[in-house]
Amino acid sequence: MTDPQMIENKNRTDEEDASIAVAEASRELDWKSKSFIASLYMGELDTSMCFPFPEQDEADRKKGDEILAKVDAWCAENLDGATIDRTEEIPAHVLKGLNDLGLFGIKIPTKYGGLGMSQTNYMRILARVSHYCGSTSATLSAHQSIGVPQPLKLFGTEEQKQKYLPMLANGAVSAFGLTEPNVGSDPANMTTEARLSEDGKHWILNGMKLWCTNGVIADLIVVMAKTGVDKRGSREVNRISAFIVEGRWEGVEVLHRSRFMGIRAIENGVIRFTDVKVPVENLLWGEGKGLRLALTTLNDGRLGIPAITASGARNIADFSARWGKSRYQWGKFVGEHEAGADKLARLTSGAYAMESFAQYGAALSDRGDTDIRMEAAAAKLFNSEKAWELMDTAMQFRGGRGYETDVSLEKRGEFAVPLERGLRDARINRIVEGTTDVMHLFLAREALDKHLRLAGPLLSPKTPIGTKVATLVKCAAFYSTWLPKLMLGGLWASYPGFEGELKKHIRWVNSRSRKLARTLFFQMVIQGPKLEMRQLVLGRIVDLGVELGVMALVASRAQTELKAGDSSNLKTALHFLSTAREKVDGLFAAIGNNSDKEARALARELMEQADALPEPKAMGEILTPQPREFGSDMTSGRQTKRLSEGGTSPSAGSTSAPVAEATSEDSEVAEAS
Ligand SMILES: Cc1cc2nc3c(=O)[nH]c(=O)nc-3n(C[C@H](O)[C@H](O)[C@H](O)COP(=O)(O)OP(=O)(O)OC[C@H]3O[C@@H](n4cnc5c(N)ncnc54)[C@H](O)[C@@H]3O)c2cc1C
Numbered sequence: 001m002t003d004p005q006m007i008e009n010k011n012r013t014d015e016e017d018a019s020i021a022v023a024e025a026s027r028e029l030d031w032k033s034k035s036f037i038a039s040l041y042m043g044e045l046d047t048s049m050c051f052p053f054p055e056q057d058e059a060d061r062k063k064g065d066e067i068l069a070k071v072d073a074w075c076a077e078n079l080d081g082a083t084i085d086r087t088e089e090i091p092a093h094v095l096k097g098l099n100d101l102g103l104f105g106i107k108i109p110t111k112y113g114g115l116g117m118s119q120t121n122y123m124r125i126l127a128r129v130s131h132y133c134g135s136t137s138a139t140l141s142a143h144q145s146i147g148v149p150q151p152l153k154l155f156g157t158e159e160q161k162q163k164y165l166p167m168l169a170n171g172a173v174s175a176f177g178l179t180e181p182n183v184g185s186d187p188a189n190m191t192t193e194a195r196l197s198e199d200g201k202h203w204i205l206n207g208m209k210l211w212c213t214n215g216v217i218a219d220l221i222v223v224m225a226k227t228g229v230d231k232r233g234s235r236e237v238n239r240i241s242a243f244i245v246e247g248r249w250e251g252v253e254v255l256h257r258s259r260f261m262g263i264r265a266i267e268n269g270v271i272r273f274t275d276v277k278v279p280v281e282n283l284l285w286g287e288g289k290g291l292r293l294a295l296t297t298l299n300d301g302r303l304g305i306p307a308i309t310a311s312g313a314r315n316i317a318d319f320s321a322r323w324g325k326s327r328y329q330w331g332k333f334v335g336e337h338e339a340g341a342d343k344l345a346r347l348t349s350g351a352y353a354m355e356s357f358a359q360y361g362a363a364l365s366d367r368g369d370t371d372i373r374m375e376a377a378a379a380k381l382f383n384s385e386k387a388w389e390l391m392d393t394a395m396q397f398r399g400g401r402g403y404e405t406d407v408s409l410e411k412r413g414e415f416a417v418p419l420e421r422g423l424r425d426a427r428i429n430r431i432v433e434g435t436t437d438v439m440h441l442f443l444a445r446e447a448l449d450k451h452l453r454l455a456g457p458l459l460s461p462k463t464p465i466g467t468k469v470a471t472l473v474k475c476a477a478f479y480s481t482w483l484p485k486l487m488l489g490g491l492w493a494s495y496p497g498f499e500g501e502l503k504k505h506i507r508w509v510n511s512r513s514r515k516l517a518r519t520l521f522f523q524m525v526i527q528g529p530k531l532e533m534r535q536l537v538l539g540r541i542v543d544l545g546v547e548l549g550v551m552a553l554v555a556s557r558a559q560t561e562l563k564a565g566d567s568s569n570l571k572t573a574l575h576f577l578s579t580a581r582e583k584v585d586g587l588f589a590a591i592g593n594n595s596d597k598e599a600r601a602l603a604r605e606l607m608e609q610a611d612a613l614p615e616p617k618a619m620g621e622i623l624t625p626q627p628r629e630f631g632s633d634m635t636s637g638r639q640t641k642r643l644s645e646g647g648t649s650p651s652a653g654s655t656s657a658p659v660a661e662a663t664s665e666d667s668e669v670a671e672a673s
Helices: 014-026 036-041 058-078 081-087 092-100 119-132 134-146 149-155 158-169 290-301 304-324 338-367 373-398 406-411 419-430 436-447 449-459 465-492 500-533 535-563 570-592 596-609 630-636 638-644 659-672
Strands: 174-177 193-196 202-213 220-232 235-246 252-257 268-279
Touching (some): 014 235, 119 134, 134 304, 149 158, 158 220, 202 220, 235 268, 304 373, 373 535, 436 449, 449 465, 500 570
């Protein structure tokens, strides 16, 4: 197999090489369309891609409004986030109620029994549910953002869709299993394995998945497993494939339910697969395409976090304004002290920026013709980081009451805003669906794509001299026009439609985008292949592009609103643009003036002196299978039966049958239905 994108780098170890080879093999090589965010790293601000700011289509908005009204009314009546957080359980009646509203099939097409909603409406619904309970929105999101419905919709065969989509739309809970004890951000060392049976009818699946959200109750799990190795040059890399695995099948066991700091009621745990017979028809898309499937699914899937965090930020910003003019200390309301005013302004303008990114991503996704890999990743990175920053700001502004739980506040007669719970719930967003560090690497790779395609062969010592010369000629042709354009390109850019202060900011974004492209280019020239190891420099470059992107979106949205006669957000937008300028200036300054070298040296010394942690015990040996029955109830009607018996989730200490028994019962029910 050829490896056109894999750039050799002698600074890497063999293990690093293998990990990068797996990551490169799962990248989408072709770009479906031009990317707004990617263009910024090449020094091009194309406002036609974001201005006028995209608005939800009227008919689609109406459809969304109708379901949102129902969801809101139902949540207000039934979704008690404080109790769910305290008990660490989502009650059965809640899951049943969500299912009755159709919320397990929001984006599943109506012909398969789903609601057939757009990405925008999906995100609006998730955001609304998260307003009441973070655990519940995480459950819905894990099911639909990364669980079975989305990859099945994108890559399933018609037979697979007909078999599973109606089940999923009718409340069968799904999960996504990639992570393993030794497979976190890096899937290269995956040990879960599937091998074809001798008769060629089944894949025999063995292994263990960690932190599989919904896995504890799931009817269906997308499981990533290695199905062999591929040769990539002189290297062997795991061939990773995706399978639809039914939770009721023999050999699927829940070994542990994990407990967390926030989103405490998610049914997340360790799932073991022992000689599970997966019919060959349940391979998704094709052998070896598992990681590419996961990445493509995440293009839309990653937009769930921006939506949920933007809605949380809006809530805390609105609440903080009320707090700012109610709490009186040192002769003034706390919002009148300059330090308090700054926090209020940052909260509301940060929320506006987060909403803009989430709405933009949703609109691009619904258009369907746009490559959104960078926009979705950038929105996830920006919103998850900003959410954490704003939660911390709001807590500081609220003082001791921010640290007190909502239940305790209510008991002593105070307004029970769940800031403490919100902060705990928000933290996970910087870790899941790509940690912040990994999003930096992902975005850096995509930002460099154009340069690597052009100049990549020059970086490899193995490139034949003839190819090197041809590459040099190609590079000279491109860079001799591109570089002068970066210097002068902004002089005649006019940005029709933008006015006043907003136009000035757009001009500034343009000039800094060209500076960003120059910086990236010069770093490539100065550092050469070592740039790959300079993660902090790359991180700053990535953050610069993201910040400039969100600045353009904020200016575009505010200008579009102004054109429609709405100036209510203008001050908010201008405040965000000013603070973002400070951040951009700081990031540029830190590229040349930083403590990266000292940090590397200090960390090396610290690790030399540190003892390694004790080896973890083998989980399969210390954990025993747990009862599981919950997910299947939803489709079979046993949910109703258990509700009438007053039952709750089995993991709340139920005495229900262990896996093997549940399996046979579920099979009967599945056959009957
Ligand atoms: C609540 C929760 C829900 C989850 N749900 C799911 C799920 O449904 N399905 C699933 O498959 N997984 C799930 N996960 C796993 C999650 O995706 C991983 O935690 C995440 O991918 C990071 O992996 P890790 O925790 O092993 O960290 P590691 O990969 O061990 O990383 C540790 C630290 O090192 C950094 N790091 C790693 N590699 C690099 C690098 N190359 N350069 C610089 N820094 C690096 C990371 O950013 C992190 O800060 C969940 C986890 C949690 C806690």
